[in-house]
Amino acid sequence: MKSWRSRLGLLVPAINCTMEPTFYDYLPDGIAVHTARMGRHTMISDVDTNIRMLENAVSAAKLVAQCEPDFILLGCTTATFVQGKGIDLNIGKELEKATGIPCSTTSTAVCAAFKALKVKKFSFIAPHLDEIVERAKVFFGDNGFEVIKGAGMAISDSMGIPAVKPEEIYRFIKQNYDPRSDAIFFNSTNSRSMDMVQIIEEDLGIPVVTSNQASLWFVLRRLGFQVNLGVGKLFEKGLSD
Amino acid sequence: MKGWKCKIGLLVPAINIVAEPTYYQYAPKHVTIHAERLPREERNSTIEVHMKMLQHVVGAAQTLAQCEPDVLILADTTASFLQGKGGDLKIAREMEESTGIRSSTASTTVIEALNALSVNKVSIITPYPSYTNEREVVFFNEYGFKVDQLQSMEILDSLNMGKVYPDDIYRFARDNYDRESDAIFISCTNFRGTEVIKDLEEDTGLPVVTSNQACLWWALRSVGMGVDIGLGKLFQK
Numbered sequence: 001m002k003s004w005r006s007r008l009g010l011l012v013p014a015i016n017c018t019m020e021p022t023f024y025d026y027l028p029d030g031i032a033v034h035t036a037r038m039g040r041h042t043m044i045s046d047v048d049t050n051i052r053m054l055e056n057a058v059s060a061a062k063l064v065a066q067c068e069p070d071f072i073l074l075g076c077t078t079a080t081f082v083q084g085k086g087i088d089l090n091i092g093k094e095l096e097k098a099t100g101i102p103c104s105t106t107s108t109a110v111c112a113a114f115k116a117l118k119v120k121k122f123s124f125i126a127p128h129l130d131e132i133v134e135r136a137k138v139f140f141g142d143n144g145f146e147v148i149k150g151a152g153m154a155i156s157d158s159m160g161i162p163a164v165k166p167e168e169i170y171r172f173i174k175q176n177y178d179p180r181s182d183a184i185f186f187n188s189t190n191s192r193s194m195d196m197v198q199i200i201e202e203d204l205g206i207p208v209v210t211s212n213q214a215s216l217w218f219v220l221r222r223l224g225f226q227v228n229l230g231v232g233k234l235f236e237k238g239l240s241d
Numbered sequence: 242m243k244g245w246k247c248k249i250g251l252l253v254p255a256i257n258i259v260a261e262p263t264y265y266q267y268a269p270k271h272v273t274i275h276a277e278r279l280p281r282e283e284r285n286s287t288i289e290v291h292m293k294m295l296q297h298v299v300g301a302a303q304t305l306a307q308c309e310p311d312v313l314i315l316a317d318t319t320a321s322f323l324q325g326k327g328g329d330l331k332i333a334r335e336m337e338e339s340t341g342i343r344s345s346t347a348s349t350t351v352i353e354a355l356n357a358l359s360v361n362k363v364s365i366i367t368p369y370p371s372y373t374n375e376r377e378v379v380f381f382n383e384y385g386f387k388v389d390q391l392q393s394m395e396i397l398d399s400l401n402m403g404k405v406y407p408d409d410i411y412r413f414a415r416d417n418y419d420r421e422s423d424a425i426f427i428s429c430t431n432f433r434g435t436e437v438i439k440d441l442e443e444d445t446g447l448p449v450v451t452s453n454q455a456c457l458w459w460a461l462r463s464v465g466m467g468v469d470i471g472l473g474k475l476f477q478k
Binding site for chain 2: 040043159162
């Protein structure tokens with residue numbers, strides 16, 4: 001099998017053009033990713049569109065379950081944090097119930113990453129609108145991770161987010177992070193931020209977490225792989241509980 | 242955009258465990274692949290299961306179109322040859338009309354690949370059950386190809402087709418092709434023939450076409466990428 005080490009099921013927002021190729025860029029040999037998509041009712045990346053997309057999560061999970069993956073990840077941060085603490089865990093449970101396969105979400109993965117890195121306060125930086133940044137402050141704050149700086153690029157067009165170049169992400173982070181942060185987090189599985197993790201960490205001396213990096217790290221650790229992919233301090237860590 | 246050269250939208254049967262990693266293995270840099278899955282009523286590869294799966298093609302194509310791929314491909318050979326010559330083109334037309342994106346099917350791209358290689362006579366290697374093989378011969382005959390030989394591993398369970406190792410496909414193909422053929426075609430997007438194209442071409446002297454290779458070739462050529470990725474004689478065309 002191509003997936004002789006492990007097979008991963010991924011649910012992505014239908015508009016996502018970044019997560020699948022990013023996973024394939026970094027995945028170790030013998031681990032394959034198989035994707036199903038959650039349709040969006042608008043091409044605007046706002047709170048409402050993200051919440052309504054979740055109506056398609058169970059059917060997408062059932063689809064990807066047909067290829068018998070070892071784990072299914074709902075690969076969207078925003079949709080799994082905008083409704084507040086615990087909703088991400090509930091989504092994971094609902095998908096598990098529907099498929100009989102271990103399931104989780106990107107927001108759960110990001111919280112696990114913060115825990116592994118012992119983060120108490122961090123900078124939340126996003127391509128998104130302010131309404132999403134505000135929701136993030138609540139979700140992560142309630143989970144015990146204080147957002148001491150929030151900044152968004154105010155992109156509302158769903159196709160605008162994957163169009164932002166990694167270099168632009170680097171510069172935006174540098175202009176907007178708070179140096180007192182225990183970590184910098186850049187939001188969105190549809191953004192090209194993972195390629196910049198190593199460089200930003202070297203330049204700023206602060207651990208960097210991104211949605212795709214945290215997702216990949218979390219899934220690998222949940223599947224029992226201790227491999228260090230060399231993408232930031234996070235990959236030196238295991239799951240903390 | 243990560244896929245700034247080309248974004249390929251793939252519709253795969255939900256049980257497919259070969260196509261996505263294979264395209265990512267061979268696609269040039271800055272070409273990205275985005276998949277959506279077509280539900281299967283059951284794992285067994287019957288005509289009825291494939292026909293029912295086709296009812297989901299337009300809906301899945303519309304979902305996939307939201308990531309704005311440059312091309313869409315129905316990456317299922319059986320589903321696209323079952324209805325004979327033209328059945329494949331009709332599916333592609335429906336995908337195009339519902340999305341506005343240039344579309345094709347695995348079987349259509351294989352026909353185009355064999356034509357590009359000036360093939361008249363072909364040996365076909367498949368994992369399929371016999372009733373599927375019969376339909377496949379009809380399809381190729383209707384498109385004007387003589388099928389010298391068709392040998393199948395006769396696997397009923399579609400997911401299990403994806404579990405056959407490439408070295409076993411190599412041996413099976415080398416033991417079963419007709420030396421009079423102009424090319425060997427290894428059918429099925431959930432079958433790892435693509436990984437032994439070069440070995441088979443070197444050892445048999447014939448061009449080797451596979452479903453996934455033909456889809457990738459068509460997608461790249463459709464957007465104007467003439468790159469030779471070194472995956473068989475087809476990519477010299």
